[in-house]
Amino acid sequence: MLAERVTQLNAAYARAIDDDRLEQWPEFFTDPCLYKITSADNYRRGLEAGLVYADTRGMLQDRVAALREANIYERQVYRHLVGLPAISADADGAVRAETPFLVVRVMRDGTMDLFATGRYVDTMVDEGGALRFRERLVVCDSSRVDTLLAIPL
Amino acid sequence: MSGALPQGACDSHCHVFGPAARFPYAEPRSYTPDDAPLEAYLGDEVLGRVRRVLRRPLRVMGRFVQALPNNWKLYVENVKDTYHASLLHAFFGTFRITRLTQGGGVLVSPDGGHHASTTIARADDARSTAYRDQGIRSEKEQYRLADPSLLDAVDEFGDGIQLQILTVFPGFVLQQISNCLAVRQVLPKGPSAMELHWTYLGFADDTDEMRRRRLKQSNLVGPAGYVSMEDGCVGGFVQRGVAAAGEALSVVNMGGEGAESQETRATEASVRGFWKAYRRYMGQ
Numbered sequence: 001m002l003a004e005r006v007t008q009l010n011a012a013y014a015r016a017i018d019d020d021r022l023e024q025w026p027e028f029f030t031d032p033c034l035y036k037i038t039s040a041d042n043y044r045r046g047l048e049a050g051l052v053y054a055d056t057r058g059m060l061q062d063r064v065a066a067l068r069e070a071n072i073y074e075r076q077v078y079r080h081l082v083g084l085p086a087i088s089a090d091a092d093g094a095v096r097a098e099t100p101f102l103v104v105r106v107m108r109d110g111t112m113d114l115f116a117t118g119r120y121v122d123t124m125v126d127e128g129g130a131l132r133f134r135e136r137l138v139v140c141d142s143s144r145v146d147t148l149l150a151i152p153l
Numbered sequence: 154m155s156g157a158l159p160q161g162a163c164d165s166h167c168h169v170f171g172p173a174a175r176f177p178y179a180e181p182r183s184y185t186p187d188d189a190p191l192e193a194y195l196g197d198e199v200l201g202r203v204r205r206v207l208r209r210p211l212r213v214m215g216r217f218v219q220a221l222p223n224n225w226k227l228y229v230e231n232v233k234d235t236y237h238a239s240l241l242h243a244f245f246g247t248f249r250i251t252r253l254t255q256g257g258g259v260l261v262s263p264d265g266g267h268h269a270s271t272t273i274a275r276a277d278d279a280r281s282t283a284y285r286d287q288g289i290r291s292e293k294e295q296y297r298l299a300d301p302s303l304l305d306a307v308d309e310f311g312d313g314i315q316l317q318i319l320t321v322f323p324g325f326v327l328q329q330i331s332n333c334l335a336v337r338q339v340l341p342k343g344p345s346a347m348e349l350h351w352t353y354l355g356f357a358d359d360t361d362e363m364r365r366r367r368l369k370q371s372n373l374v375g376p377a378g379y380v381s382m383e384d385g386c387v388g389g390f391v392q393r394g395v396a397a398a399g400e401a402l403s404v405v406n407m408g409g410e411g412a413e414s415q416e417t418r419a420t421e422a423s424v425r426g427f428w429k430a431y432r433r434y435m436g437q
């Protein structure tokens with residue numbers, strides 16, 4: 001049952017991004033929260049900076065607004081493939097999970113690249129019947145990003 | 154060094170030696186170089202600008218690599234160009250992190266190879282409408298942040314300089330954007346590819362509040378930075394553009410032909426300085 005809920009959350013999250021419904025993306029998080037994109041190397045060494053670092057839902061909304069209104073970059077879309085979560089429930093009622101992912105980036109001219117692989121290291125809580133991310137650490141296997149990372153992972 | 158370099162390539166490695174009095178050489182030895190300390194290479198002015206930022210023991214906060222689809226010199230030109238930042242990057246213009254109507258200037262080393270540009274906030278710029286009046290894209294009137302904590306900067310060096318971008322020839326960048334400190338190293342990967350190695354920095358004695366401030370402000374830079382992501386793609390645009398015009402040339406003499414330090418950033422003095430140094434090192 002819990003595994004089913006986590007899987008559904010991951011599926012809805014990936015679809016929101018891949019279908020370009022980014023305005024819904026912050027709603028997958030609690031407020032405050034922690035969303036961070038980092039590398040396995042930084043994660044292992046305990047280095048806390050992220051490529052993206054947001055600790056409120058407002059900061060997530062600002063990311064989306066910047067992509068829509070402010071930033072200049074080539075049009076692109078993602079296709080997320082999200083694996084099966086390894087789940088452990090905590091005493092405090094929070095759910096912890098680690099889930100592998102793979103993201104293909106498709107540019108406007110049709111170029112497809114394997115853009116990122118890694119794992120989501122998540123802490124989720126139930127808010128009024130909805131499971132939300134209190135913390136989502138996107139731990140990329142590689143430290144190298146091709147050109148730029150605009151759309152969230 | 155052994156082995157032949159590929160045609161058209163040049164060996165660009167360099168050595169820092171000594172001072173021998175402080176770092177004595179082993180006995181016996183076959184070779185004793187003259188002292189060639191880093192301080193002499195940087196020169197007093199640039200050294201002062203380095204020490205302005207790197208003044209206390211540092212703490213590495215993270216490392217990332219950004220692969221860019223362009224020749225390394227296009228990126229160096231981008232960093233050296235003191236003019237584009239507040240015109241291209243909406244975050245700089247809108248939130249007045251750096252604008253050409255603010256104070257500051259550009260320092261160029263005597264040989265042209267190194268530079269430091271600075272922005273100093275000016276009280277009379279806070280309500281300046283110059284960007285808006287001229288329709289410059291980087292000022293977006295209706296654009297606001299839902300969580301402005303990203304812009305919560307403090308004058309930690311006590312000199313009012315809210316932005317300093319410093320380069321050391323050929324491919325070293327030291328960045329201070331508000332409280333976001335980083336080193337960027339330019340690593341050529343062939344004629345049309347390079348890597349930018351980012352090291353995000355704080356100080357070992359940072360308070361929790363300052364640490365969090367730096368983590369938030371790091372959203373401005375790096376491969377996903379509100380500012381730096383744009384620098385990640387413009388080099389590729391230029392690389393693709395010039396590929397179709399290999400023999401064509403055009404020259405813009407913005408700010409003249411010299412490469413001297415200036416009290417304005419509306420100049421290409423530091424870009425020209427880079428090319429003067431590059432040509433000299435390449436024997437052209």
